[in-house]
Amino acid sequence: MSFLGGWFLLGLPLLAIPIVIHMMKKRQRDVIAWGAMQFLRDPTRRGQRISQTDRWLLLAARILILGCLIGALSQPLFHATRSSGVAGLPMQVILIDDTRSTLADGRFDEIRRTADQLMGSFPTDTPIEIWAIGNPPRRIIDEITDIGSDATNVTLSQIRSSLSDYPPRGGSGNFTDAVHRVVVASVEADKSRRELHNEDFAVDTPMDVWLITDDTAAGWNPPLSASAMLPDPNHRLHIIQACKPIPPLHQWCVTAVESSRRTITTNDTIEVSATIANLGTRPSPKVTAVWKHNGRPVAETPVKTLQPDEQLSLQTETTVRSAGTHEFKFELKPDGGAASDPMPDDDSGHVVVSVVGEMPLLVIKGPGGPFDQSPSDADFLAAALGRNSGAWASVSNDMASDGDTNNRRNESLFQPEVYSVTELDDLNWHRYPAIVWLGGVELPPDVLNRLINRVRQGAGLWITLDSKTDRGSMNDVLNRRVFNIPTESRSQSDDRANGIIGELVVNYSHDQLQRIHPPEPTDSILSPLSDTERLDLDLVRIRRRIDLHPPRGHASSRVLLRTFEGNPVAILSGLGRGRVVLQALPMDPSWSNFALSKSFVVWVLQVLDHLSQPVGENYNLASGQMFRKNVRETDHEYELTTPTGQTEVLIALPQFGRSLNQERADQTAGVVRFDRTDQPGLYHLKDTDGDTAPIVFSVAGDPSESACFVDSTETLTRLADAPRVDLHRQSTGIDLHSIIATLPEDQSRGPSGTPLWPALLLGLLIAISLETFLAGYAALRRYGRLRIRDTDPIAVGTNRSDLHSPSPSDIPRPSKGTLV
Structure with a gap:
């Protein structure tokens, strides 16, 4: 018990006031007997007994009033229990x-x-x-x-x-x-x-x-x-x-699971890779790796013993037959007798691949001459994509499987749509997630503005250069519109040409032909191109190329592909939400045999896949990254299931800031968002009203958190x-x-603690009401007794003044012979 106004307790001696008053009323009085008292003696004694009871009740009520008043003013706090000796902690x-x-x-x-x-x-x-x-x-x-x-x-x-x-x-x-x-x-x-x-x-x-x-x-x-x-x-x-x-143990950790491409078409073959590491302090036992596609095992791979801090990369290939989002899971299962892993949650990983029908690809070319009979760059690009552009009727048999009579199996995700410079006036740019600008042909200012704006909104741009490229005009576009680097910022003493694009480099002799350096296996974009055992990148030779000067101090730019001498073949950069790839040579075989190799097909697919990702839907997120899914309708309910099995209801909201052409291009008006992706694993989004397959997306964990x-x-x-x-x-x-x-x-x-003064204030009101009732009741019983008694022969029908002041005429006279 504690008090907020404890100094009010000094008023407790005031409780003696009603007692003193009560004792004063009980002091002894002198009694004078007179004759008429014999008629009032019995009623008076009974009234005195009743009056004593009333006085004791009134005394208790008045003490209670003072007690409740003092207690309420002191504001007591009651502590029911105390877990420790500390009170009032912050x-x-x-x-x-x-x-x-x-x-x-x-x-x-x-x-x-x-x-x-x-x-x-x-x-x-x-x-x-x-x-x-x-x-x-x-x-x-x-x-x-x-x-x-x-x-x-x-x-x-x-x-x-x-x-x-x-x-x-x-x-x-x-x-x-x-x-x-x-x-x-x-x-x-x-x-x-x-x-x-x-x-x-x-x-x-x-x-x-x-x-x-x-x-x-x-x-x-x-x-x-x-x-x-x-x-x-x-x-x-x-x-x-x-x-x-x-205690010292081994610890498996699947640090990454990747796919060669995040978006493919039906009946397409995709490569899935996984990286494993031993983060423990002891060598790991031999285990078996299982690859699963939508929960169904598709392959198994034995894994050797790994020393502490050693890593291992594994790959597999599979073909996807149906559209939708497909989950590929890689997990480790210990063989018999192997020691258990202290953290089994990181012994598996996921990657999600989106399978769609087709994706339009805008290809911009220059006006063709009347005598152009040889395949153009657009033809080589269409051949690499398994398409027939119309100008070149043949399709390379190297890109088709043996005995395959269905050309549909050779077609890639991207459907090229070739337009010349003069046909771009009424084009709906929002349809295209990626654009190929062949030869860097000069564009009208209004067309160039629409192209740059589309790239800033998220589309990818692939620029190839050739001998017809106006390098001065292209440098002006790249420096001012893409890299925001003015030409004057380059040193005038530099012997290279100002700007990103330099001079034409020609290797005349066979010994001077340049080779392309394979990308690193850890390259997030071109890792499939690093497999020189299956691909023929080591056979590619470059006879002519445009000298490229990577921009200095541009954080979003890097060399994507280079020669063994270090000369850039392709540069990757960012522009707004979009991405730009600048290639130093065309697809003409007179410049290089790159377009005639199998590696060129992989190069084209990987570059287009990377360029189209910003406007595409991302189903592989980092922890904390927002998930977005464009849907056809707004105000529609979707059910999301988290990796722990919990469910949440999401509502499709309108997409603000989108033009009518954008909505018509992708036929979507709403968007579903979910930003609480802080738990690694697989999430499933299902339409509550439809019978379509759920949409799956993956959230990857941080491998550094597995270092126990x-x-x-x-x-x-x-x-x-x-x-x-x-x-x-x-x-x-x-x-x-x-x-x-x-x-x-x-x-x-x-x-x-628990405040008690509200209860004391209520008790004060009750005590006041009780005291008022007792005082009135006592007065009624004491002073109203003579008015209600009818058994007293003196009081009934007799005026008090008549009793004390009798008239002489009212005195009866004695009769004769009576002794007075």
């Missing part, structure tokens, strides 16, 4: 680590138990906020219940129940940023709570932050500092390492040197009650 913010490293060896369960014990150690009236500190941080009470983030009266039982039901996300983490964001949000929550309880709030209000994590270095990204985590000097950080180290054997002790020890940071390790023992007992109280908050 806001306590509990952060639990739910990143991928906590999924190993039941570590998250230990973190959950420690957080529950910590909450049980606080007084029941302590304000508590509990968050999951993965990326991004989540308020747990909002994840499990529908209370809402602005709730200020959440009970401790609700918080503990939400913690027990919370599933870990297993994603990435950045604890420095997460702690700062959570502290700022908790300060606002504390401010709202104080306003609700009419308490004062100060910017220097103290706060304790409890970060419960494991012993791994995952999430502790440098630089680390207490000032970056805690924005106020009155905030304190308590780090609890609740997990013991994992990288100790964070040294990092946290340096962080704990700060005066506002305390480090507690389970290995040395953690006494939560002793730690909480050392916390300073929040003097601005004052005593806390």
Whole structure:
């Protein structure tokens, strides 16, 4: 019991006033007997007995009035239970680590138990906020219940129940940023709570932050500092390492699963690759890798023993027959007798491939001459795509399977539509996710503006150069419109031509012919082209090319393909949302035999796949990246199933800022968005009203979070040197009650507990009503008795004045013979 106005208790002696008055009324009085009293003696004695009872009841009621008044003014607080000896603690913010490293060896369960014990150690009236500190941080009470983030009266039982039901996300983490964001949000929550309880709030209000994590270095990204985590000097950080180290073991980790292309057509063959690493401290056992297509096993590959920190890449090929989104899964299953993996969640990976019918490809060419009979660049491009452009009737047999009589199997995803410069006036540019500008032919200004605007909106642009290219005009377009680099910025002393495009380079002798350097196997765009054993890139020779000068200081530009001498063959750059590839040679065999090789087909497909991705729908996301799906209708419901089996209902919203031509081009008016993709795994989006197959998209995890054997002790020890940071390790023992007992109280908050003064005010009103009733009832019984009694022969029908003042005529005269 505590009192907010304890000095009002000094008024307790006032309770003696009714007692003194009662005793004064009971003092002895002198009794004078007179003759008429014999008629009133019995009624008077009965009235005195009744009056004594009334006086005692009135005395109790008046004491109760003073007692309730003094008690209400003192504002008492009642404490039903106390979990510790600390009262009036400031806001306590509990952060639990739910990143991928906590999924190993039941570590998250230990973190959950420690957080529950910590909450049980606080007084029941302590304000508590509990968050999951993965990326991004989540308020747990909002994840499990529908209370809402602005709730200020959440009970401790609700918080503990939400913690027990919370599933870990297993994603990435950045604890420095997460702690700062959570502290700022908790300060606002504390401010709202104080306003609700009419308490004062100060910017220097103290706060304790409890970060419960494991012993791994995952999430502790440098630089680390207490000032970056805690924005106020009155905030304190308590780090609890609740997990013991994992014994030395191997640890498989599927670091990446990739497909050669993200969008293909039906009956197309795709290559899927996976990278495996051993992140443990012991050599890994032999295992078997299983490849699955939409849950159905399609291939198995044996995996050799890997030493610690060793990696291995595996590939497989498969053909997709139907349209839609297709999931390819790679997982490891231990052979008999192999040691178990401490983290089985990272022993598998996914990639999703979109299979569509066709995708239009705009090909811009110059006006042809009347005597052009040889295949043009458009013909070579159409042949590489398995199409017949119309000018060249033959199709290379090298691009068809033996015995295949169905040309449809040779057709790629992209359907080229060839237009000359003079046919682009009424073109709907929004239909094309990728554009090929052959020869860099000069375009009218209005057509060039529409082309650049379309690329900025997300379309890809592939520019090939030849001897007819106006290098001055093209340099002006590239420098000003693409790279935003003025020509004057280049040094005048440079012996190379100003601009991106240089002079024509001709290799006359056979010994001077240049070869193309294979891309690295880790190249995210051209990794299939690095397989020189199956492809013939090593047989490609370049006789002529345009000298390219990569832009200096342009962050989004890089050399995509080069010769062995280091000369750029193709440059990749970004323009708005779109991408641009500049190729230093045409597809004419007189320049190079590249267009006649099998490697050219792979080159064309990989470049077009990369260029068309920004406007295409991405079904392979990084953690935290928003998922977008264009749909035909708005205000339509879709059901999303997360990797943990939870379901959410999404509503298709209108796509603002889209023109009518854009909606007609892709026949979509709405969009479905989902931004809470912080949990790795597969998500399924299903139309609630249709019977179509669900749409699948994948979220990849951070492989660095799987490093369970990288100790964070040294990092946290340096962080704990700060005066506002305390480090507690389970290995040395953690006494939560002793730690909480050392916390300073929040003097601005004052005593806390259940207020009793409302009940006392109610008791005061009841006591006043009781005293009024008793006083009136006592007066009625005492002074109204002579008016209601009819048994007294003196009082009935007799006036009091007549009794005391008899008239002489009213005195009866004695009769004769009577003795007086």
